[in-house]
Amino acid sequence: AKGILTSHLTRVLDRELKGAERRITNRVLEELVTSDSRRAVRSREQLLAELDAADSTKRDHVLTALQENRLVRRDLDENDQPRYELTHDYLLSEIELDPETQARKAAQELLARELAAYRQFGALLSKDRFDIIHSQIAYLKVDETAQTLLQESETTLEAERLRELEQERALAEAQRQRAEEAEQAATKQKRLSRIAFAVG
Numbered sequence: 001a002k003g004i005l006t007s008h009l010t011r012v013l014d015r016e017l018k019g020a021e022r023r024i025t026n027r028v029l030e031e032l033v034t035s036d037s038r039r040a041v042r043s044r045e046q047l048l049a050e051l052d053a054a055d056s057t058k059r060d061h062v063l064t065a066l067q068e069n070r071l072v073r074r075d076l077d078e079n080d081q082p083r084y085e086l087t088h089d090y091l092l093s094e095i096e097l098d099p100e101t102q103a104r105k106a107a108q109e110l111l112a113r114e115l116a117a118y119r120q121f122g123a124l125l126s127k128d129r130f131d132i133i134h135s136q137i138a139y140l141k142v143d144e145t146a147q148t149l150l151q152e153s154e155t156t157l158e159a160e161r162l163r164e165l166e167q168e169r170a171l172a173e174a175q176r177q178r179a180e181e182a183e184q185a186a187t188k189q190k191r192l193s194r195i196a197f198a199v200g
Contacts, residue, residue, distance in 0.1 A: 008071070012065065013025060040085065043077065073087045107135065118145070
């Protein structure tokens with residue numbers, strides 16, 4: 001079955017989708033795979049947002065060709081809006097994501113999860129998650145809410161960093177003072193010992 005499906009994908013691409021449409025097809029297929037190589041469900045709006053520079057006629061032809069050749073399944077969400085996913089897991093092995101694309105998709109998926117938590121609980125990003133998202137920020141879709149989340153998280157993380165630096169400085173100062181006091185006490189003890197020896 002796997003061999004039949006993958007050879008079918010190759011035949012469809014070679015027969016019906018060439019040139020600019022082939023590039024659009026590759027983008028569509030990439031969007032229907034998660035960063036960890038699972039099938040993803042994407043709305044038509046999400047797919048078109050990734051293809052915003054593509055000719056609308058070519059985009060429609062690509063989506064129609066993928067559906068008609070049973071490579072992509074189309075149904076409706078709870079709002080009767082079209083959404084798409086790959087028809088079978090076997091196709092995942094034929095869609096290779098380069099490391100840069102994987103990193104971008106992982107950051108976008110992480111941002112989506114963190115946005116849901118922010119909307120529901122007001123939760124901000126941890127330093128590790130902020131760093132992952134921020135490393136790919138130039139390539140991500142960031143709406144106004146996401147921008148707010150990132151700004152608030154950065155402000156909070158910077159405040160925490162400054163507090164930690166202040167605590168480290170205070171700890172270092174306390175240690176320095178203790179060392180000075182210990183040195184003064186040792187010096188005083190030596191002086192007293194010399195006096196006691198002299199008197200003795």
